[in-house]
Amino acid sequence: MDDAVRTVRAGRRTVEVHRPDKVLFPAGADGEEEYTKGDLVAYYRSVAAFMLPQLRGRPLMLERYPDGLDGPRFMQKNTPGHYPEWITRVEVAKEDGTVVHTVCDDSATLVHLADQACLTLHRWPARVGQVDRPDLMIFDLDPSGDDFEAVRKAARRLGELLDEVRLPSALMTTGSRGLHVVVPLNGRHGFDEVRAFARDAADLLAAEHPDELTTAARKKDRGDRLYLDVQRNGYAQTAVAPFTVRARPGAPVATPIAREQLDDPGLGPRRWTIADAVEQARTYPWAGMSTRGRALGPARRRLDALRV
Numbered sequence: 001m002d003d004a005v006r007t008v009r010a011g012r013r014t015v016e017v018h019r020p021d022k023v024l025f026p027a028g029a030d031g032e033e034e035y036t037k038g039d040l041v042a043y044y045r046s047v048a049a050f051m052l053p054q055l056r057g058r059p060l061m062l063e064r065y066p067d068g069l070d071g072p073r074f075m076q077k078n079t080p081g082h083y084p085e086w087i088t089r090v091e092v093a094k095e096d097g098t099v100v101h102t103v104c105d106d107s108a109t110l111v112h113l114a115d116q117a118c119l120t121l122h123r124w125p126a127r128v129g130q131v132d133r134p135d136l137m138i139f140d141l142d143p144s145g146d147d148f149e150a151v152r153k154a155a156r157r158l159g160e161l162l163d164e165v166r167l168p169s170a171l172m173t174t175g176s177r178g179l180h181v182v183v184p185l186n187g188r189h190g191f192d193e194v195r196a197f198a199r200d201a202a203d204l205l206a207a208e209h210p211d212e213l214t215t216a217a218r219k220k221d222r223g224d225r226l227y228l229d230v231q232r233n234g235y236a237q238t239a240v241a242p243f244t245v246r247a248r249p250g251a252p253v254a255t256p257i258a259r260e261q262l263d264d265p266g267l268g269p270r271r272w273t274i275a276d277a278v279e280q281a282r283t284y285p286w287a288g289m290s291t292r293g294r295a296l297g298p299a300r301r302r303l304d305a306l307r308v
Contacts, residue, residue: 003019004018004021004220005017005018005019006020006038006091006220008041008111008287009018010045010048010106010107010110011106011107011108011110012108013086013106013108015108015111015115015136016115017037017041017111017114017115018037019037019283020036020037020038020041020114021036021037021038022036022037022068022116022137023035023036023068024036024037024039024040024065024068024093024117024119024251025068025069025117025156025201025250025251026068026069026070026249027220028249028250029061030249032251033250033251033273033275037114037115038226039251039274040110040114040117040119040245040251041111041114041115043063043245043251043277043278044107044110044111044113044245045107045110045272046278047243047277047278047281048107048110048177049059050181050242050243050278050281050282051241051242051243051244051281052104052105052107052110054104054241054242054243055103055105055110055121055123055241056103056104056105056128057103057105057127057128057130057138058104058123058124058126058127058132059092059101059102059103059124059126059128060101060102060103060121060122060123060124060238060241061064061075061076061077061101061121061122061238062074062075062076062077062105062113062118062120063075063076063114063118063119063120063121063122063247064116064117064118064119064286065117065119065247066116066117067117067245068117069248073247076118077099077150078100078101078102079101079102083102083112084112084285085168086105086108087102087103087109087112087216088102088104088105088109089101089102089103089130090103090131092131092236094236096100101124102283103128104121105142106154107277108119111244113126113170114248118247119244119245119246119247119251120240120244120245121240121241121242121244122238122239122240122241122244122246123139123239123241123282124236124237124238125137125194125233125238125239126162126191126230127187131235132186132190132191132235133187133188133189133190134185134187134189134191134194134233135184135185135186135187135293136182136183136185136293137170137181137182137183137185137194137197137233137235138181138182138183138198138230138232138239139158139180139181139182139183139198139201139202139219139228139229139230140174140178140180140227140228140229140230140231140239141154141155141158141178141179141180141181141226141227141228141229141230142177142178142226142228142229143177143178143225143226143227144222144226144227145224146177147226147266148269149269150212150226151177151269152262152267153181153212153227154205154212154213154226154228155171155179155181155262156230156262157205157209157213158181158201158205159171159181160260161201161204161205162181162183162201163238164306165201165242165297165299165302165303165306166294166298166302167183168183168184168288168289168294169182169183169286169289169292170182170183170184170240170256170258170285170286170289171256171257171258171259171261171262171285172195172254172255172256172257173253173254173257173267173268173269173271173272173285174253174254174269175240175244175246175248175253175254175255175269175272176240176246176247176248176252176254176269176270177269178226178269179269180239180240180254182289183293183294184292184293184294185293185294185295185296186292186293186294186295187293188295189295189296190247191233191234191235193296194233194296195230195233195234197299197300198230198233199215199230200304200307201302201303202215202230203215204303204306204307205228206228207257211225212225212226213225213226213228214226214227215227215228215229215230217231217308222295225276240254241257242252242254242256243255243256243277243281245274246270248270250270250273251273251274251275252269252270252271252272252308253272253273253274253277255271255272255277255281256278256280256281256285256286257280257286258284258285258286259280259286259288276283282306
């Protein structure tokens with residue numbers, strides 16, 4: 001029934017899920033499974049233990065599809081007044097005032113957002129308390145088409161460069177077309193410094209492999225080359241959160257992977273969906289990534305030496 005309501009236990013709270021049988025992901029023409037709002041809620045409950053450490057304390061932009069993939073999309077920054085009072089909020093500055101972002105600190109919030117047909121959570125690379133000091137640096141490896149072999153090659157090359165400047169890094173499928181390479185930082189550098197480092201690292205790789213890689217922001221200038229996108233390293237910019245669902249047929253999931261999984265012939269940007277992403281999460285693929293972010297100063301000196 002359209003007015004059906006189901007109550008779901010999430011942590012210490014009970015959350016209402018409205019119209020749980022509503023189809024958000026219709027069955028696809030290529031055999032993709034159909035998934036309902038209830039399926040989305042169940043997935044986010046099951047992955048919460050792995051996902052919440054990646055979300056806590058970070059302002060979010062929410063990608064909502066109230067009528068499912070076939071309906072309109074809403075990109076929501078400001079937290080509506082009707083959201084429960086127990087959901088964490090943070091007010092941050094923007095060019096013409098402020099905006100109050102939602103922060104997902106617990107599984108109940110995650111379930112409530114799924115009830116709001118929020119399919120994808122986009123997180124800030126900085127945390128509440130120092131929103132102008134990112135503790136993540138993000139490289140988006142964006143192929144010109146569906147050539148995932150180019151993505152694998154770029155990920156290996158970028159990983160080797162980051163190893164050389166002694167910065168830990170981790171990989172994540174985007175659930176869309178490419179991979180993200182994520183570098184934990186110590187939160188003591190401003191966005192300008194972080195973005196400049198990422199840009200210089202990307203420029204160095206593009207200069208070494210000009211026929212395969214590019215940092216050109218305009219699509220018309222890229223040709224068939226893979227785009228090394230560093231634009232997410234800016235104030236108020238966001239990137240898809242680990243384990244978030246993407247708004248594509250079959251409900252693919254942005255999934256952390258281990259570097260050795262680049263050699264898996266079955267790997268692709270949409271390898272995991274809400275049906276099996278939790279199994280990958282349980283392998284703890286980011287175990288090798290330092291929980292204490294690094295300073296950029298020493299890495300900057302090493303990078304500059306390589307650019308000479």
